[in-house]
Amino acid sequence: xxxxxxxxxxDEPDIREVVELSLGLDPAFSVRSCASGSDALVTxxxxxxxxxxxxxxxxIMDGPETLLRLRECPQxxxxxxxxxxxxxxxxxxxxxxxLGAAGVISxxxxxxxxxxxxxxxxxxxxxxxxxxxFIRRMRTDVTTLARFRSSLTKGESTAQDLEQLxxxxxxxxxxxxxxxxxxxxxxxAKLEATANDELAGRRPPGQIESxxxxxxxxxxxxxxxxxx
Numbered sequence: 001x002x003x004x005x006x007x008x009x010x011d012e013p014d015i016r017e018v019v020e021l022s023l024g025l026d027p028a029f030s031v032r033s034c035a036s037g038s039d040a041l042v043t044x045x046x047x048x049x050x051x052x053x054x055x056x057x058x059x060i061m062d063g064p065e066t067l068l069r070l071r072e073c074p075q076x077x078x079x080x081x082x083x084x085x086x087x088x089x090x091x092x093x094x095x096x097x098x099l100g101a102a103g104v105i106s107x108x109x110x111x112x113x114x115x116x117x118x119x120x121x122x123x124x125x126x127x128x129x130x131x132x133x134f135i136r137r138m139r140t141d142v143t144t145l146a147r148f149r150s151s152l153t154k155g156e157s158t159a160q161d162l163e164q165l166x167x168x169x170x171x172x173x174x175x176x177x178x179x180x181x182x183x184x185x186x187x188x189a190k191l192e193a194t195a196n197d198e199l200a201g202r203r204p205p206g207q208i209e210s211x212x213x214x215x216x217x218x219x220x221x222x223x224x225x226x227x228x
Contacts, residue, residue, distance in 0.1 A: 003027065003028060003029055003030040003171040003172070003174070003175040004028055004029050004030065004050045004051070004122070004134070004175050004178070005029075005030050005032070005047065005048065005049040005050045005051075006023055006029050006030070006031050006032075006049060006050065006051050006052075006053060006118060007031075007032050007033075007034065007040060007043060007044065007047070007049035007051075007052045007053070008020070008023075008031060008032070008033045008034070008052075008053045008054075009033075009034045009035075009036070009037060009039075009040045009052065009053065009054045009055060009058075009063075009066060010033070010035070010054075010055040010058070010084070011035055011036060011055065011058045011059060012055070013035070015055070015084075015107075016033040016035070018111055019031065019033065019053065019114065020033055021111070022111040022112070022114040022115065023114060023115055023118065025115075026115040026174065027170045027171045027173065027174030027175065028115075028119075028171070028174035028175040028177075028178050029115065029118070029175075030171070032047060032049070036058060036059075036060065036061060037054075037058065037060075037061035037062075037063075037065065037066030037069060038060070038061055040052070040054075040066060040070070041066075041069055041070070041073060044070070044073060044075045044076050044079075045073075045075065048075045048076070048079075048133075049076070049079060050079070050080075050122070050133065050134070051079065051080045051081075051082065051102075051118065051121065051122055051125070052070065052076065052079055052080070052081045052082070053082050053084055053105070053118070054066055054067065054081055054082070054083055054084065055083075055084055055085065056083050056084070056085035056096075057085065063083050063085070064096075064099050067081050067083075067099055067100060067101060068099075071100060080102035080103075080121065080122070080125035081100070081101055081102055082101065082102050082103045082104065082105055082118075082121050083096050083101050083103075083104045083105070084104070084105045084106075084107055084109070085104060085106070085107060086106070086107040086108075092104075102121055102124065102125045103121045103124060103125075105117050105118075105121075119178065122178075131179045131180075134175070134176075134179055135222055138172070138176065138181075138184070138219055138222060139219060139222075141168075141172065141219065142216060142219055142220075144168065145168075145212055145215060145216055145219075146216070148161065148164075148165050148168075148212060149209055149212045149213075152208060152209055152212075153209060159199065162195050162198050162199050163195075163199065165191070165195050165208075166192055166195035166196060166199065169188045169189070169191040169192035169195060169215075170188075170192045172184065172185075172188040172215075173185050173186075173188035173189040173192060176188065176222075181218070181222050183218045183221070183222075184215070184218040184219060184222055187211070187214045187215040187217075187218045188215055190211050190214070191208070191211040191212060191214075191215050194207050194208045194211045195208060
């Protein structure tokens with residue numbers, strides 16, 4: 001499923017749960033949580049995040065040391081890292097930025113506006129680099145869509161398959177719109193609506209397959225060498 005990957009690092013389980021719930025409500029984001037910097041280093045080896053949210057005050061390996069270790073990792077050498085801390089005085093902010101942090105989100109934060117804060121930091125970090133990575137991941141979704149279409153054509157799709165397709169389209173509609181792929185976003189939204197109709201038993205014959213074809217065409221046009 002193509003969405004923006006956000007890795008959150010915090011030793012407090014309650015904070016991790018709030019962040020997961022807050023960002024998890026936004027279809028543009030896919031969230032993973034780690035309880036320590038060392039756990040995060042293991043996670044990034046197999047799941048390359050688009051942005052990392054990192055607590056500052058953590059035992060054993062604090063936020064600044066975690067950032068240093070992340071910069072030594074090939075997968076995260078250029079990944080934007082945003083610190084989350086209650087120490088948000090001007091002097092601390094400048095210090096964190098001097099360490100290479102992309103920004104700071106103050107604690108306590110508003111769960112209802114956290115997604116908007118993350119979007120702002122993503123834009124400030126420069127969407128161009130993130131956009132290219134998103135394009136590469138989005139194009140791998142063609143295989144998933146083709147599999148869904150094949151199952152539908154053969155009459156082998158189940159209600160679980162349709163629910164997965166609906167969730168897939170929902171996430172793609174939100175994340176692709178963030179990067180300006182409005183054609184992909186609109187096509188994914190239409191596919192989501194059609195999947196909902198199919199689950200409700202009111203789908204016109206062939207409509208969902210047609211919507212998948214349109215979405216595949218939009219993804220194909222979303223290339224670094226073409227206009228989006």
